[in-house]
Amino acid sequence: MSVKVSLKVNGKPATAEVEERTLLVTFIRETLRLTGTHVGCDTAQCGACTVSMNGKAVKSCSMLAMQAEGADITTIEGVAKADGTLHPMQAAFKEHHGLQCGFCTPGMVMNAIDFANSHANPSEQEIREALEGNLCRCTGYHNIVKAIGAGAKAMAAAAAG
Amino acid sequence: MHAFKYHRPASIDAAAALAKGEAKLLAGGQSLVQAMKLRLASPSDIIDLGAIKSLAGIKSDGKTVTIGAMTRHAEVNHSADVKKAIPALAAMAGMIGDRQVRAMGTCGGSIANNDPAADYPAAVLALNATITTNKGRHEADKFFKGMFDTALQPGEIVTSVSFQVPKRAAYMKFKNPASRFAIVGVFVADFGGMVRVAVTGAGPGVFRQPEMEKALAAKFAPESVANIKVKQDGLNTDLHASAEYRAHLVTVMAKRAVEAALK
Numbered sequence: 001m002s003v004k005v006s007l008k009v010n011g012k013p014a015t016a017e018v019e020e021r022t023l024l025v026t027f028i029r030e031t032l033r034l035t036g037t038h039v040g041c042d043t044a045q046c047g048a049c050t051v052s053m054n055g056k057a058v059k060s061c062s063m064l065a066m067q068a069e070g071a072d073i074t075t076i077e078g079v080a081k082a083d084g085t086l087h088p089m090q091a092a093f094k095e096h097h098g099l100q101c102g103f104c105t106p107g108m109v110m111n112a113i114d115f116a117n118s119h120a121n122p123s124e125q126e127i128r129e130a131l132e133g134n135l136c137r138c139t140g141y142h143n144i145v146k147a148i149g150a151g152a153k154a155m156a157a158a159a160a161g
Numbered sequence: 162m163h164a165f166k167y168h169r170p171a172s173i174d175a176a177a178a179l180a181k182g183e184a185k186l187l188a189g190g191q192s193l194v195q196a197m198k199l200r201l202a203s204p205s206d207i208i209d210l211g212a213i214k215s216l217a218g219i220k221s222d223g224k225t226v227t228i229g230a231m232t233r234h235a236e237v238n239h240s241a242d243v244k245k246a247i248p249a250l251a252a253m254a255g256m257i258g259d260r261q262v263r264a265m266g267t268c269g270g271s272i273a274n275n276d277p278a279a280d281y282p283a284a285v286l287a288l289n290a291t292i293t294t295n296k297g298r299h300e301a302d303k304f305f306k307g308m309f310d311t312a313l314q315p316g317e318i319v320t321s322v323s324f325q326v327p328k329r330a331a332y333m334k335f336k337n338p339a340s341r342f343a344i345v346g347v348f349v350a351d352f353g354g355m356v357r358v359a360v361t362g363a364g365p366g367v368f369r370q371p372e373m374e375k376a377l378a379a380k381f382a383p384e385s386v387a388n389i390k391v392k393q394d395g396l397n398t399d400l401h402a403s404a405e406y407r408a409h410l411v412t413v414m415a416k417r418a419v420e421a422a423l424k
C-alpha cells in the first residue's frame with residue numbers, strides 16, 4: 001500500500017507516492033536523493049538526521065514522511081546560497097574546524113541554525129545544552145561549541161545587515 | 162518497521178471512529194515511531210492526529226493552565242503564559258529529551274504513553290491536573306495505572322490537560338545522561354496548606370509520596386523532607402541505578418525541588 005506525500009523541500013515542491021511506513025529521512029535520502037542528511041544511530045540519539053521542519057530542528061529518522069505532509073523542510077543542501085556562498089553557520093564550522101570525520105556535521109549545522117535563530121549571543125553552557133541531541137564521536141565537541149558561538153554572532157550580524 | 166495503514170483525520174470524531182482494534186494514535190511520535198522501528202509496537206493502523214488543529218494550544222485563566230494534547234514541549238517551554246502562571250511546568254517541558262525531540266513531542270502523547278521515566282506524568286500528578294478526552298474527564302490521581310498503562314479506554318483520545326496553578330512549585334530531575342529520561346524526578350507543588358509530591362522514574366509508574374506531602378504541608382522547607390527515608394521496596398533496579406540508590410535520590414531530589422520552589 002502506498003500513500004501520497006506532498007511537501008516542500010529546500011523551497012521546491014516535492015510530491016511522491018511512498019509506502020506508509022517511510023520515514024522522513026528515507027524519503028529525503030532515497031526518494032529525493034538528498035544524501036546530505038545522514039542516518040547515524042537510527043534510534044533518535046545522535047541527531048545526524050536533523051532537518052528543519054517549518055523552521056524547527058527535528059530528527060527526520062524519528063518521524064514518518066507523512067508527519068511532514070504540507071510542511072516546509074530545509075536540509076543541509078538548502079542552507080547555502082545558490083552561488084555556493086556558505087551559510088554563516090557552515091562558514092563558522094569551517095573556520096573553527098568544528099568537525100573531524102564530518103558525519104555528524106549536517107545535523108549539527110541544522111540544529112545550530114535553529115538554535116541560533118533564538119540565541120544571537122549564546123553562552124557556552126547554552127550551546128552545550130542545545131547539543132544534547134547531537135552526538136559527535138570524533139571531536140569532543142570543543143570546536144563545535146566554538147563554531148556555533150561564532151556562527152550565531154555571524155547570523156545575528158547578517159540579519160542586522 | 163512492520164507495514165500499517167495510515168490515516169490522517171481532520172477531526173477528533175473521525176479519529177475516534179478509526180481508533181479500534183490494533184490501531185494506534187500518533188501524536189508527536191517521539192516514542193511510538195521508535196517503538197515501531199524496534200518492532201516493540203506493530204499497529205495495524207496509524208491514526209495521525211497532526212492535522213487536527215483544535216488539539217494544539219495553551220490557555221491560562223489564572224487558576225488553571227490548559228494545554229492542548231498536541232501542543233509540543235518546546236511551545237510549553239517557551240510560552241509566556243505558562244512561564245507566568247506555572248514556571249515549574251514550563252521548566253519541566255524544557256527538560257524533556259533534547260531540543261529536536263521537544264520540537265515534536267506532545268503533552269497528550271507523553272501522558273497517554275505513560276512511560277515510567279517520563280517527566281509529564283509527574284507534573285500532571287503534582288499539579289492535580291484534569292485530563293479531558295473526547296469521552297469525558299479524568300482526575301490525575303485516577304489516570305495513571307502503572308507502566309505504560311492509563312485509564313484511557315479504546316477510542317478515547319486526550320484532547321487537553323488542565324493544570325492547577327499552585328502557590329509555588331518546582332521539578333528536579335536526576336537524568337540519565339544518555340537518554341535524558343528521569344532516573345528519578347520529583348515534582349513538588351505547594352497549594353498553600355496542601356502539598357503534592359509526585360515521583361517519576363523511581364518505580365514502575367509515577368506515584369505520590371504522602372509522607373513528604375504531610376511534612377511539607379506542616380512546614381514548606383527543605384529540612385521537612387531531608388530526613389525522610391524512602392523505602393526501596395517496589396522501586397526499579399536496572400543497569401542505570403539500584404532500587405536503594407533511587408530511594409535515596411527521591412529524598413535528594415525532593416529537597417532540591419523544595420529549595421528551588423522557595424527561590
